[in-house]
Amino acid sequence: MSEKDKKHLPDVDVGTAADMEEVMRKYDRESATRIWEGKPKVVVGVVMALFSLYCIWMTLRCTWDLPIRLTSFLGLITIMGYLTYPARKDHVKPNSMPWYDIVLMLLGAGSFFYYCLNYNSLVMVITSAAKINPASESAIPNAWFYLAIGVVAILVLAELCRRCVGLPILCVVGALLIYTFASGQNLARVIYTLFYGTSGVMATPIQVCAKFIAVFIIFGAFLERTGISNFFIDLANSLAGSTSGGPAKVAVISSALCGMVSGSSVGNTVTTGSVTIPMMKRTGYQGEFAGAVEAAASTGGQIMPPIMGAAAFLMAEYMDTTYANVAVKAILPALLYFTGIFLAVHLEARRLNLKGVPRDQLPKFGILIRSIYLLLPLVILVWMVSTGTRTLQFSASIAILLAILVSLPHMFTDSRAQHDEGFAVHFVKDTASMIVSALEAGGRSCITVAVACSMAGMVAGCITVTGLASKLINGVINISNMIPIPALSLFIALFLTMLCCIVLGMGVPTTANYCIMASTCAPILIQLGIGKIPAHFFVFYFGIVADITPPVALAAYAGSAIAKSDPMKTGVNATKLAIAAFIVPYIFAYSPAMLFVDVTSVFQVVQIIISALLGIFGVAAALNGYLFRPIPRWMRFALVIAGLAMMVPGSATDVVGLIALAAMVFYQRAMAKKGPAAA
Structure with missing residues (x-):
């Protein structure tokens, strides 16, 4: 938000940047990173920026075989991951990286790069893995060496998952591995399936991540640097700030708009909440309610079309439909979600007789319209994808270029205002710095998503090699069939699936979250007779609301930290506010008409x-x-x-x-x- 615009807002204690960083480090694993200063910081930043350029090139121009692309991608992710995430949150001594982290980084990345560089000579191993029926170890030359590489790569990746994603999904993977070995599978078969084949680490989730998600994450990083988040907040203030309980309505609108492009419920809660939560408390809302409003709205931003935290584009791929079809079907559920929150906010304001912010303290709508050009990258992206003019990855790349272009007027104005002489040189330097910064941020944001996707692939791989999928489906059906009433029987099956989604979705970014749900939970519902589109929407919604569902409600807890309120009460309030997200999926599972199906x-x-x-x-x-x-x-x-x-x-x-x-x-x-x- 510009200094000029800040003059129009009430003086509220929004906390220092250090306070916000501390909240992020506590509740968002992606923010609990190492501290690099000086030349090491420059080197790490360059590595991240080069990775982003590599991802853009790989999605647009690369013709390598799929395993070569994926292993090179994961090798680089391993390097960046260990450069970014310490073993513990308190291991953050500046410019410090323990020897064991260096060893893990080299072993893990080396395993993936060995596979990448020796792919052609590993065809027999890969073929065996693809058939999930590998020959005996004696029939494969250097079998022990290949096994060691696979074991090291998987263990190093699992440790990185613990650091940047969290334990819930890792516990699921661990339990499935134990079950896999207990079912009679030997180490060779497991490693050949999970590492060398395309049914494990390199299954569909990481393929989608390398091909689509990475470039959309990079686009999001560029979009943030255009100032679009501040534009959304100012626009919401202009539209609703003066109404009864205005600041809470501002939080709902701005978080919905910012959240759909951020891809992180926790990150969006802290970013917009640092402005909206203090304003809500100043207006008269209780801390538990203010933190809950921001958390629920920020989480809902992930289901807000047309972007949906980039998940809309991925849903089109998984459901084998068009992007426009996904965006249209998501409109009514999202509208119900935010209508529910908006009504709750309004009724609470009426109950407490709260007023809004005086209009003379709010940004002028007419002035904001002059910044409408900031939406151009989003509009062009949606148009290209929905009309099928270009591929997803090409459209995202064009949108990145547009994001750079729309940021230039603001940067030019700032450079001219800050430098009387030689402002043109400063403008060029500032532009270059912005581009490198966005590339660096995009590369860093890819780490968590890629690691979560690789773990989702392992979950799918274990389920495949053991035949657990059919057993899970039969188990759910048997449990639900204990109820003689068909409608109630389906409800039990949906409820069990909901619990799985909430557990698997804890603390996982939106795009990776959906990849996990689409690979593990959606097939269960489809086998139960739920249509493909309702099944995918069902698991997507419940994966997302994991961030506001106690006892592990990270977005709600982040909101409570800013509001200085009770975390559990904030989580309960957020769940009540987001009640539509818990009701609507059941409705369209029973009656897909809510998704405009049939x-x-x-x-x-x-x-x-x-x-x-x-x-x-x-x-x-x-x-x-x-x-x-x-x-x-x-x-x-x-x-x-x-x-x-x-x-x-x-x-x-x-x-x-x-x-x-x-x-x-x-x-x-x-x-x-x-x-x-x-x-």
Whole structure:
């Protein structure tokens, strides 16, 4: 936010940069990094920037065989990972890297590079792995050496996962490996499958990461440097800042806009929350509520079309459909999610009689329109992908160039204002510095996603080699079939899948999160008879809300740290605010019409949208406990039932829900006119 714009906002204690960094280090593993200073910092930064350039080149021009591309990619990720992440958060002595980290880095990267450089001579090993039926070790020359390379690479990658992603997914991988060996698989078969084949570390998730995700992450890094996040925050202030409880509504709008391009719920919570949470508290919201609003909205940004934290482009690949189709189907669920939060915020403001920020202290909408050009990279990206004009990776590369171009006017103005003479030289230097900084940030952000994707591949590999997939499906079916009622039986299966998604999604960035869910949980639902599109949306939503679901609600805990509130209460409030994300997936699993699947007319679309929005109004009012006056418990329960009835697509349920909802709203209004509720 520019200094000029800051003058229009209330004076609030947003905390120092060091405070924000401390919050990020505590709740976001991606931020718990080594400290490099001086020349070492320059060297590490150059390594990251060169990696980003390599990723762009690889996605656009590289014609190497797939295993060569993936092993070179993972070898570089290993080097950058150990240069970035220490063994523990408190191991952050400047310019310090223990000898054992250097050894791990060299062994891990060396294993991947050996595979890369000797791919042609390893064809027999790779072929054996691909068949998941390797010959005996004696039939493969130097079998022990190949096994050692595979073991070292996997162990080093697992340790890097512990450092930058966390233990939940690593525990899943460990449990599956134990099961794999217990099922009778020998070490050779496991290593050939997980390392040398394409059913393990180098399975679909890392392939998607190297081909698509990396370049979108780099695009996001460039986009942040255009000032688009500040533009979104100022735009939200201009639109909603002066309304009742305005700062909370600003948090909802700005976090939705910023979150869809950030790809990190925690990072978005801290970035926008450092501005919005203190403003909410100053307005009169309790700390637990303020932190929860920011966390829920920031997390919801990941499901906000058209970008969805870059997951929209990947969903199109996994579901074998068009990007435009994914974006359209995501509109109504996202609209319900943010409508629920917005209504809760408004009703809370009404209950507490909170006011907004005076208009003369807010950015002027007319002035903001002059910066609308900052949206050009996003608009062009969406247009190219949705029309099929160019490939995903080419479109992202063009968007990166556009992001550089739209940042130039602002940088030119700053250089001219700060330097009376020779500002042109400073402008060139500042531009070059911005480009290198964005490339460096993009490369660093790729580490966590790539490592998480490689672990997701191992999960899929273990499931494949043991035949566990069919056993899991049969297990879920058997458990659900214990209930004789078909609809309730499906609900049990969906509930179990939801729990798996929340556990696997803890602390994992959006794009990697979806890759994990698409590889592990979505196939279970598809086998149960859920359509491919509803199944993928179901697992995507519950993977995302892991960041606000106690007991491991990292986004909510980050929000509580800024709000100086109770972490668990903040997490519970965030879950209540995001209730739509816990309800809507079940609805479109039972009735895909909410995703506009098998919808035959415009009237049906309009009916679904209006009834669903009215339904979420009823649920939000019930959870908040206030409409025109405090709502008694019996009516809150009735509002939930009426709201759910309207959210389920279907004329009969819509009519019943509408009549019940209207009756209770009119009753509340009539009682409010008579006077306040009795204490």
